[in-house]
Amino acid sequence: MCGIVGYTGSKNAIPLLVEGLHRLEYRGYDSAGVAVAGPDGIGVHKTAGRVADLRRVIPDGLSGAAGIAHTRWATHGEPSDRNAHPHLDPAGRFAIVHNGVLENSDALRKRLTADGADLASDTDSEVLAHLIARSGASTLADRVRDALSQVEGTYGVIAMDAENPGELVAARRGSPIVLGLGEREMLIASDTAALVRFTEKVIYLEDDELATVTAEGYHTSTMNDPGGTRSTTRPPTALEAGSIDYELGEHPDFMFKEMTEQPDAVDRCLRGRLDRRFMSARLDGVGLTPREYQQIRRVKLLGCGSAYYAGQLGAELIEQLARIPADAEPASEFRYRNPVVDPETLYVAISQSGETLDTLAAVHELKRKGGRVIGLVNVVSSSIARECGSGLFLHAGPEISVAATKSFTNMGVALALLALELGRVRDLSMADGRRLVDGLLAVPSQLTGILGTEAAIAEIARKYAGAEHMFFVGRVRGWPVAREGAQKLKEISYVHAEAYQASELKHGPLALINPEMPTVVVLPDDDLLAKNLSTIEEIKARGGPVIAVTDADLPPGVVTGVIRVPRAERELAPITLSVALQLFAYHLAKTLGREIDRPRNLAKSVTVE
Template sequence: MCGIVGYLGGRQATPVLVEGLHRLEYRGYDSAGVAVLDGGEIVVTKTAGRVQDLRDLLVDSPATVGVAHTRWATHGVASDRNAHPHLDAGLRIAVVHNGIIENAEQLRARLQADGVELVSETDTEALAHLIAQQRADSLEDAVRAALRGVEGTYGLVVLDRDRPDELVVARNGSPVVLGVGDGEMFVASDVSALVHHTQRVVFLDDGELATLTATGYRTSTLDARSTSKVPTTVAVAADAYELGGHEDFMRKEMAEQPEAIARALRGRLDERFATAHLGGLALDPMALRAIRRVKFLGCGSAYYAGQMGAVLVEELARVPADAEPASEFRYRNPVVDPDALYVAVSQSGETLDTLAAVQELRRKGGRVIGAVNVVGSAIARECGSGVFLHAGPEVSVASTKALTNMTVSFAMLALLLGRVRDLSAAAGGRIVAGLRGLPGQVERVLADDADIARIAKRYAHARHMFFLGRVRGWPVAREGAQKLKEISYVHAEAYQSAELKHGPLALIDPDMPSVVVVPADDLVAKNIATIEQVKARGGPVIAITNADLPDGLADEVIRVPRGEPELDPILLTIPLQLLAYHTAAALGRDVDRPRNLAKSVTVE
């Protein structure tokens, strides 16, 4: 992985390709490259570096067809020779590829036994040689024949020197989307690379190929059955992927949270019946009442949002609920409960581990819905029903507004499940009012930015931090630790507050700050006791709270507005985003593109 762009049409290809790569930089990468068909030859330019480094190496070309890639290393170190595109020995085939070829070593060994000299350490290079070796009447048939011997995942675009009027695209487990223009065609791994040129797109399914010409496309399966793909329109404004005056995308996306929440709530709250409408679930009241358990499946921040959702479902609907990392669920031969509702959570809708969990559930007859932020994404299509997050495009690797909208959506799901059971109209009305008030409350938290920046700067020197919370505060603490780790590179651990005295307390000292999440609930006294235990051992404490704490209890207090108690996790998460952001900024980190990470994890 990580970013793919292809173009075929009447204008110069190189500017289109480089612009597309620039718009995919947020996905994380370590090298970049372009291949264009110029003067009957494939001309490749690539480098281990940023897109700007690539741009500096490129020369003007009249080429009107080409492919480009930003790579996140999986096979082989980040280097010029391992960067994509890759060519076959005859310099006829150029390939860009996202995913992992699991039988790459066997394929490489077979190629070397045939006398092929491999010039990179990558799995992708093998694909170029395999395609070139096929005796086929068309490039599409050559790609199809080569892929029959390939095991693993791929989003693939192939350029053939001898067929200058077409590109061939294939997908299995890694996203590929076609862009339909006027006398031109585009391909990318994400719609963000396309929306400046067209909003008419075609999402390929796993096991599907497409052949592109300047005037159109045709799609088929790996076994050569024709498929009928009709373009859909993506309602995404091109400027949604622009900074719009902000320093970076994470700051922009944190600031967008009030409006994002309002979008998620729009048309979904029902004051008359004190409930929520989630039409995308495609479940009537009888089906909702038949649900005996809810399990959330996600990875990273989506998993922690699922934990918050599980707490909400148990509190409001009194239905057993839990969350599990999708990456674990897919491998442990899970017992699938026919009376359970499984919720697959993913901002991109393309997270490979979560998609595989969905496919496992469907194979075993489980009822699974998606909670995704990208219409037409693989998880959305695989589930067929679910909740669209309406967060708007999220570019920064660290999820903020998408995570917030996940939790808001789970609050509405919990409200809906509760109201078809025993949650009273009065209690439902209280939650509806609480949800209505969230955008304004989040604005008030964001307005405390300067004070949180001061606190972050005070503790940015710390090499380690604890994040502590109980019940509602526990998944908030886990998400806070995740944010700090991923963008500031400060080591952070989250613990349930009651577990502190069962081992971790040994690590407390004056150089180990603890961030303690204290909701205004019936556990305030317990959380105060936790803070006192930390303070008694010289540990600095930052309290994130909407409760009335004794003066001087914590070294620093970050306050959030008091709303409905069940919704506290949503508000308590916001200052932890700001704390992580300002810590990273104080340390000079690249906030939007943390090292070693990618926005959409489409490999194992």
């Protein structure tokens, strides 16, 4: 969360910094600011609000060859001008931007205040500028080392010094930092989205690594190496994503754009991964032999938010196809319960960005305890991908909207591939393997079919846009679909929605059913169809409207609204059903006039606890 950008070179830094912030705004949009080095020192311009608001407060003609910038997702201190980054020390010599949470900031603020410091904001980040200024080290790099040695928590930080404005220092622990290499210029960012228009070569900092950057190049070293005498500098890697992927084009917003990209995204995820000779999957990135697959006795899937619900979907698939125990758990809870790590369990860390702090921390805990963990991520060079060293790349393409759409769908497809591979090395028959291979190959066209029914889904969404509350229910494979559908509705429309297993309604929640509360029933055409129809009758008997999301042929009058999807193989139906619910949430939110891509209080790529 939070977007940070830095530039040093021969160009005017302001346009590059502001453009970088614009591309990172999905990481936080409570406030924004820039600091640029000029002849009279460091000038800071910042404001509560969006990057568009920042553009209006930057003076015309402002220029400088080096600067830093920030777009904020608030943790400590309300969104306001005074809490916006960058922050300065009292003398105005040092400026910093920071992504992360300093857990001991209260103690540091009290200590600084007792020493006479005048803190200008309510943020945890500001203490870094004061600590850097109070360091007696001779270089900015060592001043940053001194400051960061006193903090506890996470950081991705850039610092600059008015007395040596062409040099920037960046460091990371838990929050990503990427260096971009140019021709006699260097850039720094918290995400490659800010860099794709300006460079094709990048360096990813590792945890507890620090970089000194000038227009001429960079030098990296570890945090515990005063003077940086033991270089960790390594060759740059190619930046694969093209800038076109970050452009809105003719679409009304990024969520709509990304939903329409799903057929192509699934096709990319499947390409080269289906083996028609053995009617199985070919997952070279996982790096396991058939014998090693057979030795797996359990699968544990870890993720947060939509990634967790995708993990639930995957766990159900793995149990069905491979007949081994599988379950999903929120990564945010996993490491805090002192988990028993089993060497015969395969752990799967799921994250769109590959930078989700809770999931990355779970990976660290697993590796520390000797667990076998693979990553399932959408950014091939991300922290989770590098830490795991093996896994499945989602190939969804950049996802800008805060609400996960194509990344969730590709998570489901990738987990279906893993389940198919696990099943075929065990007892899943060749005939079932063929059925599922054919079923996976059909998914892109099925998604195209769903997107073609957008107008009908929008009509149903508009009909129920006045509801203040909704239930989403499903059984077994429909349950994670219901959870993801409820989350989509909550996060972009602000309509209160709760998901329940359909069988649990009668154990309490049925008391809330009334004519003003619609229930969305996830209704795959499987062996539980009759039981799900019984649940619908229970809801209707109490006056509740029912919207069915289904690939089944329902008798007339069974429900008050139907969202139909093409029939898929029963194990893969959750993927197609989920896409229909994305469209439902999207059009309900549009009817209510919500800002789709940047829902209030949220941000993408959650790099703080």
